[in-house]
Amino acid sequence: MSQNEAMVIVGAGHAGGRAALTLREAGYAGRIVLIGDEAHLPYERPPLSKALLKGESSLQTCSLFSEASFIASGIEHLSGVRVLNIDPAQHRVDLDSGVSLGYTKLLLATGGQSRRLDLGGRDFTNVHYLRTFDEAITLQERLQPGSRLLVAGGGFIGLEVASTARDKGCEVTVLEAGARLAARALPERLSEALLTLHRRMGVSIHLSAQIERFHGADRVESVQLASGERLACDVLLVGIGMQPNLQLAQQAGLAIGSGIKVDNFLQTSAPDIFAAGDVCEFQRDDGQFHRQETWRNAEAQGRLAALNMLGQRQAFSTVPGFWSDHYEFGLQTVGTLAPNAQVIERELADAGFLLLYLDAQARLQGASGWGIGNSLAKDIKLCERLIESRLVLPLEQLPDTSVSLKALLRGAHV
Structure with a gap:
């Protein structure tokens, strides 16, 4: 089955949603198809570990736009749909619904997924990850006053959830494999400030901690460290990083590194295919390729990719930056x-x-x-x-x- 050619965006997260809106705002009147495997309209992720997890926010307040404004924009949203294959030569994407879409320009904003913790092949019901709205809602229900939360990973997601959980009255323990918190992203003084603050707020933090064994049948009841210490838990949150979704790009023969490689205009190695957001690997002034998993990057690249899909040829030069809130x-x-x-x-x-x-x-x-x-x-x-x-x-x-x-x-x- 074939349909009319369109501006097609694969990935209905922040970058993809911003790109779709920008196409309309820039005056493009043709067909725009936004494809995502989640059921929801595009939303911002930072509130997931904070306001949404506390119950102070909702999907509506996190969304990039209201359902009414989205409908008015005339953007087609294919939700709960996966792209199986991209054919750059034929300018076509094949969907798991059996539909094939032709495209004039294609944007890959496929984001990523949480890195999984090795659980020894077991499937525990109280192990959680946090990247999507649905995961945040499920975790929110588990974080009750007095619950013992064990966080594997002392990066931003783990520490932001630790902060939120303490505000909700949970007992919190953080396990970090490295010698300091958020070491890949932060200088030592900021790591120390985070450590001091979280400990002052009652979080038990173990640095250079290696998990040796999980105890429990259907649920993780406790975690044993290589030191021999055994820590009980009711909820285990895993926050050990993000794995970019590169499979479609690989299958299509696009140049990739740690992400989908692009030029200064966010165009990939294939004609008429662009990339933006967490999955996009761009070149910095020093010549090194780099990815940014931030709100700021998704916002800026989503906008710029849309304008360049319309032929504007604007170079990406935004200064990187991010923020993180703790108590x-x-x-x-x-x-x-x-x-x-x-x-x-x-x-x-x-x-x-x-x-x-x-x-x-x-x-x-x-x-x-x-x-x-x-x-x-x-x-x-x-x-x-x-x-x-x-x-x-x-x-x-x-x-x-x-x-x-x-x-x-x-x-x-x-």
Whole structure:
């Protein structure tokens, strides 16, 4: 079965949904088909581990748009559908429903799935992962006051859920295989701030922890560590990273690395096929390929991919960044936190701080910080502008908070 050609988007998450909307907003009047294996309209993922898990948010408030506005846009949403095959030569995608769709341009926003923990081939009913709305709702029901939550993985998902679970009155233990928390994404000082805060809030954290055995029949009743310690649990959450969905790209013969490789315009190695979001691997200024699993990246690349599908040829140059909330504190980063950069610290009020990453010419490359609530937002935004400006900064003034970042942006050496 064949149908009329269309702008086809595979993946109805944040990047895919934003791309579909942008096509319409940019004036494209033709057929747009958005294909997703979930039943829901596109939604944002950050609330899943926080407001939604607490019951303070809903699918409607997480959605990129209302059902009424989506219907009005005329975008076709094929929900609960999987793409089986892509034929770049024929410009066609084959669906598990038996339908084949021709495309003029195709966007792959296939995202990823949670990395699975090796459970020794067993299937326990109280082991949870958190990437989708449905998984969040199921986990929400399990996190009752007094529940013993064991978190495998000391990254952002695990720690955000730990924070939410403590707010809900759960007993929480976090197991991290590495020597510090969120080590792949954060500098040591931020890892230490996270560790101190979570322990102060009553979370038991085990670093360099290796799981040796799971005890229980249908449910994990306890976990035994390589140290011999045995930890009881009612709920086990696994947060050990994300695996990008590359199967379709591989089958179609597209260039891949840790993600689907694209050029500066988010176009893949095949004509008329683009990629965006968590699955997209793009080239940075240093020539290295990189993926970003962030809200900011999904938003920016979804928009840009749509415009380039319409022939605008806009290069992707957005400064990377992300945030994460824990109890009353938040951390934020922007730019590149290069391990060989010169790092200068600015101490802020209420135990907050800002770390500035500079290159050999004293130009800002990245920044990361810690503060109450959203108190860092203004500084991080100014840091982003400093990164884009490529100004040479006065090193001796950077630790001095009496010298504002805004003054530095103006080039005022006071």
